[in-house]
Amino acid sequence: MAKKLVIKVTAGADAPERCSQAFTVAAVAAASGVEVSLWLTGESSWFALPGRAAEFELPHAAPLPELIDGILAGGTITVCSQCAARRGIEEKDLIEGARIAGAQVFVSEIMPEGVQALVY
Template sequence: MADELAVVMSHGPTDERASVGFTIVNGGLTAGMSASVFLTTDAVDIARRGAVDLVHAHPMDPLKDLVADFLSRGGTLWACPPCVKARGYGEGDLIEGAEIVGASALHARIQAGAATLCF
């Protein structure tokens, strides 16, 4: 049984799948799993400062709260380097706790046996 969850997100903050993904990954943390989220394409906007502040897909918690909860409980948040660069962002544009990291970090988690989900 996997004790780690690796989630790949490609939908931006205003797509309800972003909130669903963070709700599920936070559930993994609650279940005692360690968790990583790899943001790609439009999802890198989730890590941009201020981008999730007003997003709320009812009946879930506001996305800002879901992301903050994930990070405060030790979740790892990665943003795809080419996707970040394509949008003109740098480390200073991202929320505290988000890192610009290539897919090799995600691959290492998968090779170690992490369960995977995509949103």
């Protein structure tokens, strides 16, 4: 089993099934004891803002706020720095436990042996 799982979600409300799948996989992995790093890019960046995840709805899917809580309990949530800048999102705007970081941090997370990376 991987020591760490890095997931990059590129979809938000514009592709709800793909978005929900990424959050679900991240939350299940975290609940299983895997160290998880979830990266929010593109439209998924909005879900790092307070209240935005509660607006997301997808039939037969776990509520996004619950998935986020599960992810943060066993991992990290990072918003892409360029994606944040394009949307006017600053570190002070984020939910507790989330951060903004760039590509160099992403690369450093996916390069060590034993790390598995998924992109949704």
